[in-house]
Amino acid sequence: MDRRKNPYAPGAGIQPPxxxxxxxxxxxxxxxxxxxLARRPVKSLMLLGLRGVxxxxxxxxxxxxxxxxxxQTAKIEAPEEGTLPQLLxxxxxxxxxxxxxxxxxxxxxxxxxxxxxxxxxxxxxxxxEIEIGMTPTPGVADTGNIExxxxxxxxxxxxxxxxxxxxxxxxxxxxxxxxxxxxxxLVLACHETAQRNLPLFFVGAGLPQIAxxxxxxxxxxxxxxxxxxxxxxxxxxxxxxxxxxxRKEGAAFESDAxxxxxxVTERYPxxxxxxxxxxxxxxxxxxxxxxxxxxxxxxxxxHLDANFFRVRFDRLTVLQQKYxxxxxxxxxxxxxxxxxAATLGVDATSVATVRQQLIDKxxxxxxxHGETAFTVPMFDRFMKRQIKVxxxxxxxxxxxxxxxxx
Ligand SMILES: Nc1ncnc2c1ncn2[C@@H]1O[C@H](COP(=O)(O)OP(=O)(O)OP(=O)(O)O)[C@@H](O)[C@H]1O
Ligand SMILES: [Mg+2]
Numbered sequence: 001m002d003r004r005k006n007p008y009a010p011g012a013g014i015q016p017p018x019x020x021x022x023x024x025x026x027x028x029x030x031x032x033x034x035x036x037l038a039r040r041p042v043k044s045l046m047l048l049g050l051r052g053v054x055x056x057x058x059x060x061x062x063x064x065x066x067x068x069x070x071x072q073t074a075k076i077e078a079p080e081e082g083t084l085p086q087l088l089x090x091x092x093x094x095x096x097x098x099x100x101x102x103x104x105x106x107x108x109x110x111x112x113x114x115x116x117x118x119x120x121x122x123x124x125x126x127x128x129e130i131e132i133g134m135t136p137t138p139g140v141a142d143t144g145n146i147e148x149x150x151x152x153x154x155x156x157x158x159x160x161x162x163x164x165x166x167x168x169x170x171x172x173x174x175x176x177x178x179x180x181x182x183x184x185x186l187v188l189a190c191h192e193t194a195q196r197n198l199p200l201f202f203v204g205a206g207l208p209q210i211a212x213x214x215x216x217x218x219x220x221x222x223x224x225x226x227x228x229x230x231x232x233x234x235x236x237x238x239x240x241x242x243x244x245x246x247r248k249e250g251a252a253f254e255s256d257a258x259x260x261x262x263x264v265t266e267r268y269p270x271x272x273x274x275x276x277x278x279x280x281x282x283x284x285x286x287x288x289x290x291x292x293x294x295x296x297x298x299x300x301x302x303h304l305d306a307n308f309f310r311v312r313f314d315r316l317t318v319l320q321q322k323y324x325x326x327x328x329x330x331x332x333x334x335x336x337x338x339x340x341a342a343t344l345g346v347d348a349t350s351v352a353t354v355r356q357q358l359i360d361k362x363x364x365x366x367x368x369h370g371e372t373a374f375t376v377p378m379f380d381r382f383m384k385r386q387i388k389v390x391x392x393x394x395x396x397x398x399x400x401x402x403x404x405x406x
Contacts, residue, residue, distance in 0.1 A: 001280050001288075007245035008277035013056035013173075016273060017245035021237025022058060025228055029062050029203070033069055036167045036201045044190045044202035046175065046210055049230030051376045052270030052308075055205040058230065059171050062203055066169035071201065072098060072161055073169035078177040078206075080361075084185070085123035085146070092116055092157060093127060099164050108156070108163040111137045115156035118142035119149050150185035151192040158198035167199030175206035176213065176362055184217035191224055205230075207375050209365040232377075238267040242276050251286035260293045268377045270308075274300060301385075309382040312363065321383075322393055323354050324363065327372065328383035329390050334373035337366075345392035 007017045032042040045062075047055045059075070066073050074091035078084065093116060099109055114137025120127035122144040140156060141149040154170075161168045175183065186204075193200040204210065208229075214221035233241060239258055246252060253261075261279070265271035275293070278300045283292040313321065326343040327335055337355065341348040355372065358364045365375050374380060 001251060001283055001286060003281050005249045006277060006280045007249055008273045008280060010270065010273035010277050013060060015057060015060065016054075016241065016269065017248070018241055019054075019057065019061065020241035020244070020269075021233040022054070022061075022230075025058065025230075026061060026065070030065055033062075033066055033071065033167075033169070033201050036199050037069060037071075039162075039197055039199060041194065041197065042201065043226045044194075044200075044224060045204070046214065046225045046227045047203065047205040047230050048208045048210055048227050050208070050268075050374075052268055053230045053232065053377075054269040055230050056173055057269075059173055059203060059205045063169060063171045066171075066201060069167075071167050071169040073171065075171040075173070077173040078175060078182075080177050083123070084150075084178060084182040085119065085125050089116065089120050089123075089125045089127055092153070095157065095168065096160065099160055099166070106160070106163045109160040111140070112153075112156040112160040113137075115141040115153045119153045122149055146181055146185040147188055150182075151189040154189040154193055154200065155196065155198060158193050158196075158200050162199055167201060169201045170203070172202075172204045173206065174362075175204040175210050177206075180213070180217055183213055187214055187218045187221050187224065191218070191220065194224065207362050207365055208367065209359065212366075232267040233269060233272070235262060235267065238262050238265075238272060241269060241272050245276065246280070246286070246288075251280075251288070253288045254290065256290040257288045257293050260290050264293075264297065266377065271304075271377070274304065274308075278303065305382060305385060309376070309379065309386075312376060312379075313382070313386060315361065316358075316363070317354075319354050319393070320358055320361075320363075321387065322391065323351060323358060324374075324379070325383050325387045325390050326393075327364070327374065328380040332374070332378075332380045334367060334371045337370050337372050340372060343390070346395060350395050351393070 009016050029045065035042045047058055049055050063073050063075050072095045074095055076087040076091060096109065096113055096116060117127055118137060119141040122142050141153040143149055158168050172186065190200065190202050211227050214225065239262065242258060242261055243253055261272065261275045265275050279288055279293055279296045282296045322344065323340070327333060327340050329343050330339060338348050341351050344351060362375055364372050366372055
């Protein structure tokens with residue numbers, strides 16, 4: 001069909017042509033934001049889900065909704081390497097400048113400027129010029145201890161927003177890559193602003209292990225946040241995600257073609273976009289048939305292998321790859337950690353480090369103690385395609401020292 005009209009949007013964080021199945025969540029967030037503006041208490045949100053379920057898209061949508069309500073918003077993506085202050089400071093600086101545009105600098109705004117400058121110098125990040133009638137704010141956000149400074153800075157920022165009758169929206173993606181102290185600092189900041197009834201709407205997003213990480217950082221995190229699970233789409237929403245964009249272009253899928261795509265994508269949003277995109281390009285005409293879907297299958301799988309899966313695989317060491325291959329041997333999972341080690345031919349303690357490295361890289365996670373699961377849907381089948389035969393792991397032993405010559 002006409003490639004110029006292809007409506008699908010496979011990618012990372014790209015708004016889909018039809019954002020299906022998330023209406024309730026977005027409506028709930030909208031109500032929360034209006035409550036924040038009215039200075040009523042709300043819980044912060046942590047959107048949890050596997051790769052490609054649509055967390056970033058939701059985060060971006062919520063940010064846009066907050067912008068429409070005239071929130072002052074900042075969005076950052078936690079990097080695998082790098083620090084939170086580096087990313088946060090330019091965004092907060094931008095917010096302070098736009099608060100200044102709303103009206104002449106007030107007392108709280110000047111204090112927040114001072115707090116930001118202190119925070120910048122405590123964490124050795126250049127803040128640039130901030131001169132809006134700034135007065136120094138000694139003793140605020142300047143200790144170099146992020147768990148102390150971050151809440152103070154966010155409080156100062158929220159007070160400045162409150163002074164302007166507006167609110168702050170803070171959106172943090174890939175939260176699992178924050179260091180434990182950075183995460184604790186953010187949780188604390190949310191906690192303290194909530195206690196002071198300050199206007200902050202915080203939304204985090206990332207892999208499902210965040211719930212446990214936040215709980216480890218601060219035990220009250222459980223009560224401070226709502227953790228909506230973002231998952232594969234329910235069947236009706238998955239059909240809508242696939243068929244609505246085609247309908248808008250005057251094209252259609254036969255119903256068994258739709259069901260076949262739902263089956264092979266397992267209703268994961270990212271895969272629905274990929275299948276929609278490729279099948280659209282390869283099908284000769286509308287309506288798309290089940291046969292069109294089946295014929296496109298091998299090309300789509302090679303495309304996914306070469307792109308989506310491969311980039312993740314290439315970042316791994318040989319031993320990490322072997323660990324995942326052993327998991328794949330057992331199926332999609334989750335699996336008992338002991339069974340994975342046994343499949344590798346070793347005991348669990350000898351691969352505990354490699355397992356932890358894979359968790360830190362966001363490749364696997366553990367829902368329950370002693371269990372391990374992939375964070376990337378369908379990764380088990382990719383691993384089997386990539387490494388045909390599972391090799392047992394032989395831990396390297398030190399060579400025994402040669403006997404000394406007599
Ligand atoms: N509700 C939805 N309906 C249809 N398509 C969607 C939906 N949500 C996301 N998508 C599509 O799925 C793809 C992945 O979305 P997104 O990047 O937001 O996922 P993610 O959960 O952030 O993944 P990752 O963990 O890898 O960052 C995008 O192409 C997006 O357009
Ligand atoms: Mg994302």
